[in-house]
């Protein structure tokens with residue numbers, strides 16, 4: 001992500017920004033406590049402060065809700081910005097000039113942005129001013145979409161034929177190649193001379209990226225032509241990827257960060273979203289004419305802590321809700337599903353029954369698990385029969401497998417147990433037995449097989465959203481137990497001596513995987529070694545870690561820096577850590593010997609004991625010669 005801003009610049013901005021001042025500048029009361037600072041957490045509701053700030057480390061962590069990070073994370077969360085935008089904002093504040101790395105594509109992208117910006121304004125003018133757009137205006141009138149909201153969403157009309165767009169391009173100095181790259185005008189097919197206007201004669205919705213820049217269009221048909229598609233969308237371009245643009249997120253982000261629970265409303269269609277905003281539900285977004293993907297969830301996660309899905313009440317809507325809900329669970333985001341009255345969508349409900357009825361639906365939204373149970377039970381002839389309960393509980397566990405947050409999974413499991421009238425221990429037992437490999441969509445697939453006896457047809461989800469592998473964060477995995485204390489202390493030492501490359505040869509030679517028992521420790525050691533070479537911050541680990549590991553890392557980051565306290569040199573302390581790690585490793589070997597006494601095992605046992613003593617007592621030069629793989633052969 002930061003590839004276009006040099007790492008050293010990011011580091012300079014980080015060092016120059018005082019995290020305590022930054023947090024105070026958002027009107028948060030920060031108090032001194034112990035060696036650091038505390039405040040009431042701005043990201044969850046609390047009366048006693050559990051939000052800890054370390055000025056020296058430029059780091060915060062909330063022991064209440066687990067949120068943590070650097071100055072950049074704080075600004076990202078407060079303002080719903082991307083990492084890059086947060087870096088740019090803080091750069092301006094602390095007076096650091098960013099020289100973004102040369103990017104040959106940047107000029108081309110800038111042209112495409114300008115083209116979309118100007119075109120969106122042109123389409124808007126066409127809608128308001130041309131005779132040809134009368135049908136479009138009448139349609140909007142009939143849908144009750146008028147005035148300010150059409151401005152806010154930049155709704156426009158594209159005149160028919162190639163001529164108006166060619167004239168426009170000439171006037172605004174864009175080439176036909178650029179019009180083609182944007183997907184607005186397509187070159188003539190072989191044997192023809194006319195260019196084809198993709199959106200000609202259609203009403204268009206302007207699609208903007210997170211920063212509010214127009215990047216694509218979605219055109220709705222205005223005639224009854226059954227052969228033409230109801231909606232056509234811009235193709236993917238260097239500035240538009242369907243899977244990471246959320247419709248209306250530019251407008252909604254500010255409202256979401258201020259909303260209670262920082263909850264986003266997720267709809268299926270653009271009209272639904274526009275209607276929500278028109279009626280004051282300004283936290284609404286939708287995916288861009290495609291299934292919700294992992295990337296969409298990640299986009300939303302920057303400003304939202306939870307989501308409520310408001311999909312159509314029909315079968316297709318239910319399946320979409322379960323599939324989308326699975327993606328949120330996999331990202332550890334609490335997600336609820338609002339059930340609309342049959343036959344209604346958010347647009348029709350808001351127009352027909354008003355905001356209060358819609359608010360009732362939102363208030364009555366159920367957790368994704370309750371929604372799953374309800375949906376599956378509705379499809380069972382006898383929902384209380386043993387085989388029905390088994391089927392439903394299996395689907396529940398399938399879905400919970402994907403959930404990366406242990407706390408959330410636990411709460412949802414209890415809820416499921418209550419709904420199914422099962423002891424939660426029974427669900428736990430089955431959960432532990434389940435295979436490790438599972439899939440975010442298997443629960444949705446279960447619904448499909450039960451309802452129509454077939455697998456869901458290929459509407460694309462299989463090739464999407466596999467970025468988060470559930471198997472990696474399995475509850476049953478030993479990796480979910482924290483590393484042994486000694487290894488954690490070693491990690492702390494490494495953090496205290498980040499970028500101290502004088503220690504690198506020792507760490508490289510002796511802190512080898514054979515003596516590190518925990519994957520987390522190995523990860524930290526590897527990152528530390530890389531950091532010595534390329535200068536990256538160890539904290540950059542934070543962005544990628546699953547919640548459990550991130551918690552361990554936060555514990556390390558918030559521990560006091562002991563490097564200044566000891567009279568021993570860093571090298572001497574490292575020697576001791578390495579001795580201890582090797583002693584533990586030999587002890588484990590010794591402990592693994594067969595219990596019975598044979599001449600061979602007795603010999604080995606004795607050898608190991610001698611070795612432990614020498615590792616502990618010999619001078620480093622001699623002791624370190626023992627530290628090799630031969631020791632275990």
Ligand SMILES: [Zn+2]
Pocket residue numbers: 041042043044051062063064065066067
């Ligand atoms: Zn908190």
